[in-house]
Amino acid sequence: MTGEITVQPPLRSICVYCGSSKGNRPDYLEGAQSLGRLLAESRIRLVYGGGSIGLMGSMAGACLDAGGQVTGIIPHFLDRLEVGMEGLTEIEKTESMHERKQRMAELSDGFVVMPGGLGTLDETFEILTWRQLQLHDKPIVLLNIAGYWDLFVHLLEHQVNEGFVKPAHLDLFQVVDTPEQVIPALARQPADRGDIRSKWT
Ligand code: AMP
DSSP, X not given: OTTOEEEOSOOOEXXXXXXXXXXXXXXXXXXXXXXXXXXXXXXXXXXXXXXXXXXXXXXXXXXXXXXXXXXXXXXXXXXXXXXXXXXXXXXXXXXXXXXXXXXXHHTOSOEEEOSOOHHHHHHHHHHHHHHHTTSOOOOEEEEOGGGTTHHXXXXXXXXHHTTSSOGGGGGGOEEXXXXXXXXXXXXXXXXXXXXXXXXXX
């Protein structure tokens, strides 16, 4: 089956996980803004954490400025800390972080991971493990700006080599280098994705 692809149903809403900081390289900020604009131009709604700071805020602002639709999902307690973004198309306030992540996942047809910190890692591992458990079958793409996720991929390869992660589970996500590659990657799925469970043995 290697090399075959199936096409996903239309991508209406995409969830992007990304840092509440801007990082130390201009590439991160430029990448976040490009992705926001590309989603707007593709008429794909952006679903994200609702904050106005860091890469999150810059991406949402660029998407809105380009005429895009943006849904922010933020817990009440973080609304003030992360300075909830003004002018979003839609904002949902949740009681907890768990409810926030659940709603972000429910509302989205796929997931993109931008550079980010501990919160981004938490969100990434959760959506990967939910797919590993077949709780969803939505595409997950890591946007590897400036090689930011190389060490993450090496960690997972180390886990495979040491016998704690099945080799097939490296197919749970794709890695791309530029914002322009994100939407085409989301539109592709490995043809054998339904066989993930059979590869557990
Ligand atoms: P960070 O990657 O740490 O800059 O955070 C990015 C996003 O993840 C922000 O919207 C944070 O609210 C969220 N976040 C931070 N810490 C956590 C956590 N422990 N669990 C889930 N999300 C988090």
